[in-house]
Amino acid sequence: MAKDKCPECKQGAPEWMNTYGDMVTLLMCFFVLLFAFSSIDAQKFEAVMISFQGSAGVLEGGKSLSEAPMVFDAMPESQTSSEQVVEQNKLEALKEKVEDYINKNQMQAQVDVQLEDYGLIIRFKDNVLFDSGSAVIRSESYDILTFLGGLLNSEEFVKEQIRVEGHTDNVPIRTAIYPTNWELSTNRATNVVKFFIENAEMVPVRLSASGYGEYHPIATNDSQEGRAANRRVDIVVVKTVNTDQNAESQGGQ
Numbered sequence: 001m002a003k004d005k006c007p008e009c010k011q012g013a014p015e016w017m018n019t020y021g022d023m024v025t026l027l028m029c030f031f032v033l034l035f036a037f038s039s040i041d042a043q044k045f046e047a048v049m050i051s052f053q054g055s056a057g058v059l060e061g062g063k064s065l066s067e068a069p070m071v072f073d074a075m076p077e078s079q080t081s082s083e084q085v086v087e088q089n090k091l092e093a094l095k096e097k098v099e100d101y102i103n104k105n106q107m108q109a110q111v112d113v114q115l116e117d118y119g120l121i122i123r124f125k126d127n128v129l130f131d132s133g134s135a136v137i138r139s140e141s142y143d144i145l146t147f148l149g150g151l152l153n154s155e156e157f158v159k160e161q162i163r164v165e166g167h168t169d170n171v172p173i174r175t176a177i178y179p180t181n182w183e184l185s186t187n188r189a190t191n192v193v194k195f196f197i198e199n200a201e202m203v204p205v206r207l208s209a210s211g212y213g214e215y216h217p218i219a220t221n222d223s224q225e226g227r228a229a230n231r232r233v234d235i236v237v238v239k240t241v242n243t244d245q246n247a248e249s250q251g252g253q
Contacts, residue, residue, distance in 0.1 A: 084241045091120045091237060094157060098122055102145055111144065119163075122148065126228045133173055135187035137195060145192070148201025148235065153174040159239070162191040162196070163208045165234040169227035170214040186211025188233055 098113050110121040130140045137145070152162060166185030178184040189209035196202040211213035 020211075033181055044112040051140060069184060076114075086241055087241055090157070090160075091115055092237070094151070094160075094237060095120055096153060098148070101144070105144070107144065117239075118236075122235040122237075124233045124235070126231045129192065129233050130188055133175065133178070133184070135178070135184060135191055137191055142199075145195055146199060149202060150195075150198045152237070153200050153202050160206070161208075161238045162202070162206055162216045163210060163238055164192045165216075165236060167210045167230060167232050167234070168214050168232045170221040171227065181213035182211055184211075185213050192235070 091117065095113050098111075098171065100111070102108060102111050105234070110125055110128045114121045114122075114123065124141075127138075129137055129145075131138060150162065151157065165189075166189035168181040168185050171182075173179075173181055173184055178187070186209065189211050193204075193207045193209045196207060197204055212220070217226075217230045218232075219229035221227050221230060225245050
């Protein structure tokens, strides 16, 4: 009696392994993309991509991720996050000190303090620092500028960068000294910087002056109240961690 023949065995891997391998590969690609898009750090993304160039974990001696500290230790993110927290706390402390002075001297209607993403704004409203059409600092404002200069030059805040911004409304000015609002706003900002250097002995490299004229309004110029709000001088204590945001002036905010 003849024995039944065994069915012929197919060579290679079972067919189900093709589907399984495709699924695992797609899952790996999915999580790699999630990892890549979760961070804007170009160095980390590059390190991840390098780890998959010929060594995606399926070759002998290969590895699925680079062992570079940039990936596992997340050093740039950790350091940046820590620096951001320290700087945020420092600016919050500075804001409290300035607000205490403003409240004690009843200057709430004249000076405003705002903590924004790009830094701390100390805003002098309307004609607090200057008379209309003038860039000469009023003597009545010497005290608060001297206080700010001493505070910003103290050991706690001596490394902070300071930007002084001059702003006007859209009413034209045509004088021999100030042909346009550009000259007026720039000269006002420059004179505040000079005051800090000459009276508070601040290092000039920390300071910058910008004049924006009428082109960064914070209110409408169609009303008297709006024009008064736009006439201002902003002393900005600039954040140094968020370099992308600090690269551009935020005078219109």
